[in-house]
Amino acid sequence: MKLRRVAILICAMVAACLISAGPTEVVALQSPRFEAIGVYIDPHGKPLAAYQFELVAEQGDVTLVGIQGGDHPAYSDPPYYDTHALLADRIVVAAFNTGSDLPANRTRIATLMVRVGGNIEPKYNARLQVAASSDAKPIAADISVEGVNP
Amino acid sequence: MVRIFFERFAPLLRFTGNAIMEENKVPSDTNPELPEELHQAIVNLHTPPIPVPAHLDRLILSAAHVRLTRRKRAVRALGWGSIAAAAVLLITVARFSFIDKPSTPQVAIVGDVNGDGRVDILDAFVVARGIAHHEKLPQTWDVNGDGVVDQKDVDLLAQMAVTVSKGPKR
Numbered sequence A: 001m002k003l004r005r006v007a008i009l010i011c012a013m014v015a016a017c018l019i020s021a022g023p024t025e026v027v028a029l030q031s032p033r034f035e036a037i038g039v040y041i042d043p044h045g046k047p048l049a050a051y052q053f054e055l056v057a058e059q060g061d062v063t064l065v066g067i068q069g070g071d072h073p074a075y076s077d078p079p080y081y082d083t084h085a086l087l088a089d090r091i092v093v094a095a096f097n098t099g100s101d102l103p104a105n106r107t108r109i110a111t112l113m114v115r116v117g118g119n120i121e122p123k124y125n126a127r128l129q130v131a132a133s134s135d136a137k138p139i140a141a142d143i144s145v146e147g148v149n150p
Numbered sequence B: 001m002v003r004i005f006f007e008r009f010a011p012l013l014r015f016t017g018n019a020i021m022e023e024n025k026v027p028s029d030t031n032p033e034l035p036e037e038l039h040q041a042i043v044n045l046h047t048p049p050i051p052v053p054a055h056l057d058r059l060i061l062s063a064a065h066v067r068l069t070r071r072k073r074a075v076r077a078l079g080w081g082s083i084a085a086a087a088v089l090l091i092t093v094a095r096f097s098f099i100d101k102p103s104t105p106q107v108a109i110v111g112d113v114n115g116d117g118r119v120d121i122l123d124a125f126v127v128a129r130g131i132a133h134h135e136k137l138p139q140t141w142d143v144n145g146d147g148v149v150d151q152k153d154v155d156l157l158a159q160m161a162v163t164v165s166k167g168p169k170r
Helices: A002-021 A083-087 B002-024 B036-045 B054-099 B121-132 B151-162
Strands: A033-042 A050-059 A061-069 A090-096 A107-117 A123-132 A142-148
Touching (some): A033 A050, A050 B121, A061 A090, A083 A090, A090 B151
Antiparallel strands (some): A050 A123
16 A cells, blocks of 8 residues: 555656656757759850750768759750769869750759758859860850759 | 217217326327328328339249249150150050060960860860861861860860769758
8 A cells, every 4th residue: 555655756757857847859950852953054045066064062961972964955864074073162063055945045054963962052153164065165154053943 | 870870879989088097197189180200101101112124024934934934844844755655655565565476485285175264164065066077177176086076075074065064062
């Protein structure tokens, strides 16, 4: 009988402790996610026969896992890139087309698949190194990066 | 109006003047005219006492003319000198910038097909375009050294263009 009372008392104390502690804070560690980044070039009306750009992940834990081609048929094949750059935070991507069907307006020329870890939102900086017309002469063009649905 | 003022106040002024003279024990002079000697001295003050001879005038003028001409020449010479110095400087800069450039030994960059000083996708594009158009391609475009310029050279050039220098991961 005495033992039962002691057991009830201990259970009551434990219950009181649990109630007074309130909800436990849970630190949510964001699991790695995969994103697709579209790289766009606008050659301002001139046929884009070749391009080369450098993409740098300025912040965030970003790992490049793959590269796909763009929307236009001239650049639908995967571009040239350094496979070693998949483990680095910067990559140089390039492609050309010797045909006559070339994009002359803003178009997605490549899609980069990345793995993002941690809680820091990644920030990318793309720098256009080469944009040329069919006669291999440099042309003025703008580059931009946007998140896309894979 | 001024005349009215003097007519009205002349007696007062005369009285004041007399009073001051009385006070200073200066003998009053009833004659308002200036003494002749004083008048002559004032006139002589504004008259050149020595007449300048004409030949001296000419000498002074010619000397001034010579001096001014010399200064004008100096200014003109300075202007031409500046122009000459600028021209010499320009020629020297041009000589060192352009004329001496070809004489300096140039190091050929492997893969720099279009000769723009770097290897990028344009080099691969130029070779690929030449192959696609069945052009006679120079042997220097044989980047992999297999004796023919073909798609392998294009791929090699493209890979060289996108190769990222190894660095520590952030």
